[in-house]
Amino acid sequence: MKRKWLAIEIIVLLLGTCIIPATAQNTEKTYPASKGTWLYVGGSGPGNYTRIQNAIANSSDGDTIYVFDESSPYIENIKVYNEIHLIGEDKNSTELKGFNPNDEVIAITTAGFVTISGFTITTETSNIGIQIYTSYNTISGNIFKDNSSTFETSEIGIVLLSSSRSCMINKNIFQNTSKGIRMEGSSFNTIRNNSFDKNCFGIISFYGREHTIDNNTMKNGSWGMLLSCFNASSIIDNIITSYENYGIEIGTRCSNNRILRNTISLCREGIRIGSLSDGNKIQNNSLQQNLRGIVISLSSNYNLIEKNEIIENRDYGIRILGSYNKVQLNVIKDNEESGILIQGQNNDIYHNLIENNSKGVYLQGSNYNRITCNNFIRNEGFFIYSFKNHWSIKNVWDNNYWETLNGNFKFIVGRLKIVLYTWTNWLEKQTYEIAVYPLRFNVDWHPAQEPYDIPEVR
DSSP states (O other): OOHHHHHHHHHHHHHHHHHHHSSOOOOTTTOOOOSSSSEEEESSSSTTSSHHHHHHHHTTTTTTEEEESSSSEEEEEEEOOOOEEEESOTTTTTTESSSSSSOOEEESSSOSSSSSSOEEEEEETTSEEEEEOSSSSSEOHHHHHHHHSSSOSOOOOEEOHHHOSSSSEEEEEEEEEEEEEEEESSSEEEESSOOOEEEEEEEEEEESSEEEEEOOOOEEEEEEEEEEEESSEEEOEEEEEEEEEEEEEEEOOOOOOOSOEEEEEEEEEEEETTTTOOEEEEEEEEEESSSEEEOTTTOOOOOOEESSSSSSSSOOOOOEOOOOOEEEEEEOOOOOSEEEEOOOOOOOOOOOOEESSSSSEEEEEEOOEEESSSSEEOOOOEEEEEEOOOOGGGSEEOOOTTTTTSSSSSEEEEEEEEEEEEEEETTTTTTEEEEEEOOOEEEESBBSSSSOOOOOOO
């Protein structure tokens, strides 16, 4: 009998040592399993710390610091310099606020492989929630917010500096901050499954490459994403709505990015590719009820716009000012002005469904474009040339299906702009002109007799 009771006591002792990997604890709480030593902040345990920074000072690589919500809010500026897991009890009730307004609430300074989760990080007393100087960190399951009445302040949720890379920003909520996430020269980061609401900028990045931004929800602000000198990155499966300016702006000198399966609505412009940006792919996106759908800026060339739904935008669906861009296999319909407005040269418009726009394809002073094998339904082509660029041979309309076809070829009606006189009102800083617009025609000599089978997109 004694041996039996001794065996039971040994089993109970072993089980107890496996459940909680530290002695200081609140016995009413439960904890996830982790390697390393556990240190506790707040709560009612006899060995618990009162300040998070003191627990960090006594931690080692691989340790976990668990912060109870009983002593929330924690008002301190925290420096993380060990490879630790910093975990809040509940992201809705474990709050961190900065004490020094000139310091970050949390700075990950010299150690990588840091995990921070389970906090509300309020930037009303500091400009930055978390600033990351190192690589391979994970920021997950937090709330970043500013309690001021407007998001047009200087507060930022997370900053990744050029010394940081390969970080995971996952399942966080960004509310009412000036910028949700700012990346400065950082690369190879993943921003995934986050929620952005009432941020002036959801995500802003300068001089980065090979990022992945996917499955985020973004609404209510000025810019969803503003990305400049941003290269070889993927923007996939995001939902972006109600931005005063751009849903996604790929700015100057951004090349070889892939913008795939995003849903963008109620923005001034859905997607803008800035100047000197080449080789970007815009594929399988839905752009609906924006002022403008997609814009390819001047001197941006060799971009691909493919298999997108571009529907019910209040101005034009697509505007192209660059050259050698390809637009193919898109559904472009119910846009109030032009389906496609082309002001650049040598662009290829091929095999699109262009339906019920005020003008199907509108060529405005542009040359050497090819408009071939498209379905034009309940809209027409249109062009306007200046006097010196009026020759119709410079653009090619060929093998398109025209719902209004009568005969063996199709006239495309346009205008020739002849400026008779210009003058400038210097007080108004405005130039005026008098011009006449005589009719001209382009011709599709080989129109299709039946509509093309253009597959559904997305």
